Amino acid sequence: MATRLVQINMKAQDDAALGRFWAEALGWGVDSEGPGVTNLEPPGFAYPDPAAVCIDVIARPEVKTVKNRVHIDLATTSPDHQAELVARLKDLGATLADVGQGDVPWVVMADPEGNEFCVLEPRSVYRDTGPIAAVVVDCADPRALALFWDGAMDWTLHEAADDRASLRSARGVGPYLELVRTPDSKSVWNRVHLDVAPYPGEDLAAETARLRALGATDPGIDQSEIHWTILADPEGNEFCLLTPR
Incomplete structure (x- = not known):
């Protein structure tokens, strides 16, 4: 048995407005499976496919109060592309953000609801990921957390060090899942989290037990009124195990 990352x-507070921002930012399409839910995926995409990690924006009344422990890194192909993307995102409503990054070659920004994300400088490792280079999870021990996700998913572990670990679909497509050591600890439930799903024919209860x-x-x-399972990784980061698909 195995599972894989399918969406974020x-x-x-306003799923439709934030969904429009991210759709414009990524060049993706917008759909909705019901009130309070905005679904984003690339045009012509057949969900799920590791070529992209989709985004579900879900309406919740709570206001963001702390830095997210899960964020998106956007890929660029040249310094000009990076500058142009930053300018375009500002026009869409994003702002520059300071999370203590200091003097770095990437640009830290926040979307209209304050969710942090990075616009990376060009890096050859992300040349074929699509607009999302990586989904990044803050953690205390990247090496240990990588062991969990390496066992949980059928993705390939590319790196496991004290400060950083990364995994990617075994097909070598789509964004990376990156685990990055950070000094801050988790204090509230994550407003951005991972959704993973077993393959068709797998048993949800058996995968939950695994x-x-x-x-x-x-x-x-x-969880009495939902048909999926909410779990937390060994560092307490919530994630959803969806029904097999």
């Missing part, structure tokens, strides 16, 4: 779940055996825990959230 992003909470928003992930628990690898170190996933119960985040203590009422």
Whole structure:
């Protein structure tokens, strides 16, 4: 059995408005499966496919209060492209953000609801990822967390060091999942989290048990009215295990 990263779940006070921002930012299409849910994916995309990690923007009334522990890094192909993308994102409503990054070659920004993201300088490793270079998770121990996700998913582990680890689809397409050491600790539930899904024909209960055996825990959230399973990784970051698809 195995699962794989299929989308990012992003909470928003106005899901439609934030969905429009990210659709324009990424050049993706917008759809909705119901009130309070805005779905984003590339044009012509057949969900799920590792060529892209989609985004679901979900309406929630709570206001963002702390830096997100999960964020998106955007890829660029040249210094001019990076500058042009930053300018275009500002026009769409993004702002520059200071998270203590200091003098770095990438640009830290925040979307209209304050969710941090980075516009990276050109890097050859991201030349074929699409607009999203990586989904980044803050953590205390990247090496240990990489062992969990390497066992949980059928993605390939590319790097596992004390400060950083990365995984990518075994097909060598789409964005990376990157685990980055940060000094701050988790204090509230994550407004942005990972959604993973088993393959068709797999059993949700069996996959839940397997992930628990690898170190996933119960985040203590009422799940009586949902058909998927909410778990937390070994560092307490919530993620959703969707029905097999």
